[in-house]
Amino acid sequence: GNSVTQMEGPVTLSEEAFLTINCTYTATGYPSLFWYVQYPGEGLQLLLKATKADDKGSNKGFEATYRKETTSFHLEKGSVQVSDSAVYFCALRNTGNQFYFGTGTSLTVIP
Amino acid sequence: GAGVSQSPSNKVTEKGKDVELRCDPISGHTALYWYRQRLGQGLEFLIYFQGNSAPDKSGLPSDRFSAERTGESVSTLTIQRTQQEDSAVYLCASSLGRTGDYGYTFGSGTRLTVV
Numbered sequence: 175g176n177s178v179t180q181m182e183g184p185v186t187l188s189e190e191a192f193l194t195i196n197c198t199y200t201a202t203g204y205p206s207l208f209w210y211v212q213y214p215g216e217g218l219q220l221l222l223k224a225t226k227a228d229d230k231g232s233n234k235g236f237e238a239t240y241r242k243e244t245t246s247f248h249l250e251k252g253s254v255q256v257s258d259s260a261v262y263f264c265a266l267r268n269t270g271n272q273f274y275f276g277t278g279t280s281l282t283v284i285p
Numbered sequence: 286g287a288g289v290s291q292s293p294s295n296k297v298t299e300k301g302k303d304v305e306l307r308c309d310p311i312s313g314h315t316a317l318y319w320y321r322q323r324l325g326q327g328l329e330f331l332i333y334f335q336g337n338s339a340p341d342k343s344g345l346p347s348d349r350f351s352a353e354r355t356g357e358s359v360s361t362l363t364i365q366r367t368q369q370e371d372s373a374v375y376l377c378a379s380s381l382g383r384t385g386d387y388g389y390t391f392g393s394g395t396r397l398t399v400v
Contacts, residue, residue: 178327208388210391212391215393216393217288217289217376217378217390217391217392217393217394218376218378218389218391219390219391220388220389220390223388263327263328265328272318272330272333272341272343272344273318273328273330273389274327274330275320275327275328276327277325277326277327278327
């Protein structure tokens with residue numbers, strides 16, 4: 175079946191630290207992979223996506239590379255800011271209509 | 286509207302009562318999803334609407350759950366005879382196209398508490 179596993183939080187970092195949030199997936203075929211972000215009090219927003227192996231999605235300084243060999247889509251940012259504090263969700267979409275989401279990782283960035 | 290709007294934002298109901306949750310998608314978005322997020326868990330797919338096609342109801346957990354959408358407008362999710370395990374945040378999302386690769390825009394959700 176299809177599933178997503180992401181690292182448990184919460185994660186607390188100092189401003190300008192390097193961020194990695196791990197995400198691995200299980201799927202048949204060639205799913206599309208996504209990272210969504212939920213800022214406090216807001217709905218989930220698409221952060222970045224990759225639709226095929228070796229693609230790199232990037233947005234707002236965040237990056238994630240679709241690694242089929244390791245079935246991973248880890249989220250990285252070189253220097254986090256306080257404004258990056260949010261909950262981050264890894265997700266996949268395979269054939270069919272639904273997305274499969276991870277449980278979310280809460281990130282807090284302290285000044 | 287500018288975003289996906291859900292109402293109410295919070296709902297507390299007594300066990301056994303019926304509740305209706307509303308979602309206003311972004312104008313022109315043909316695809317609409319409902320998801321549920323229980324405390325400490327990931328998002329759980331409930332139902333998908335695409336234009337005037339028959340909805341994909343494969344995620345509805347029981348026959349107490351139903352949803353409607355007229356054309357490409359408002360959707361309502363109805364839970365009959367609510368149970369405590371129905372307590373969750375119910376999220377609605379809409380998208381411009383069928384595949385979802387455009388990305389989904391989510392509403393802020395309705396937090397349902399069954400007491």
